[in-house]
Amino acid sequence: MVVGLATPSGRFSRRPGAEGMQPLEKERGDILPAGGGLGCCAQHALPARRLSLCRAEGFATRVYVLSDLHTDYEENMAWVNRLSMEYYANTVLLVAGDVAETYKNFVTTMKMLKDRFRSVFFVPGNHDLWCRREGGSFLHSLEKLNALLDVCRDLGVETGPGIVDGVGIVPLYSWYHESFDKEKDISGFRIPSLDTVCKDFHACKWPHELSPKILLLQELCPEKRMLFYPNLPKIIGSDLLETRLRSIHGVRGKPSSCHVFGHTHFCWDAEVDGIRYVQAPLSYPRERRRRMNGGTDWLPFCIYHGGLTDRLTPCWWSDYYSSNKRDPDNVDLAPWVAKFYKQQR
Helix, strand or coil, X not given: CEEEEXXXXXXXXXXXXXXXXXXCCCCHHHHCCCCCCCCCCCCCCXXXXXXXXXXXXXXXXXXXEEECCCCCXXXXXXHXXXXXXXXXCCCEEEECCCCCCCHHXXXXXXXXXXXXXXXXXXXXXXXXXXCCCCCCCCCCHHHHHHHHHHHHHHHCCECCCEEECCEEEECCCCCCCHHHCCCCCCCCECCCCHHHHCCHHHHCCCCCCCCCCCCCXXXXXXXXXXXXXXXXXXXXXXXXXXXXXXXXXXXXXXXXXXXXXXXXXXXXXXXXXXXXXXXXXXXXXXXXXXXXXXXXXXXXXXXXXCCECCCCCCCHHHHHHHHCCCCCCXXXXXXXXXXXXXXXX
């Protein structure tokens, strides 16, 4: 999801690298046309919806970001329910995917968020499209996506480009592809295959017309040797998404905009090739218990308050790479990872 200062006309530019932001969807039918196929979602310019906050004079617009809510966990649902009804009343929330696995919990969560924030923007994550616990309610994951977008519309949750008091917000719809991973694989250890570890291959259902594999930047997660599952980079991004980001931000990026993402559960705030990338995940309860991202006192993170805010800190991994050069050629497993895997003979 892209956040940035909007162009005066309020129309996102179609020209790659132009000032402003490129449209991501003409209408939902371009994303999910009848018959279940996939169409081009950037063929026509789309005037962004203009929204305004009822702010007292002298108070600047505040935009918060949050991802990976996973409210199928009772602890996470309770955390959302504890968010203040007053403090966030005239603010914006960007939800960067993975709200809940079940449709019921998704609806409950989005209702609570809309009750607390004046404007809510949502882009779906992989868990939102899982069908394994829906009891056959959805023929496939694209049908479920349609249902999620329908309920967002009914609740007043934004799923398309919008401008809130001069702040342009562009949800990006995307999926990963393993060709995104261009770093050396870890060898010599019995590391489970993607089909075994990644539940998307079993929990999502796709129409027969779609290939099982649908064609970012690898600097947005730690090196493979430091990951508990070293093959994670194969299921976190795609070259097509990277191209889309560059067409919006420009080749060199813009200091007035940033890209908000979710999925990997790593607290992240770093600039890569001119683009600022921010991830503010609630994550799983077990991850919070070991304070993987420093707890939850800092969530949701305020990314914009009259202008883009300073870097989120501390961000353990992105802070590490701000002072340590990435070395993808080093494939020796870190000690805390190596103890989980047996060496191959």
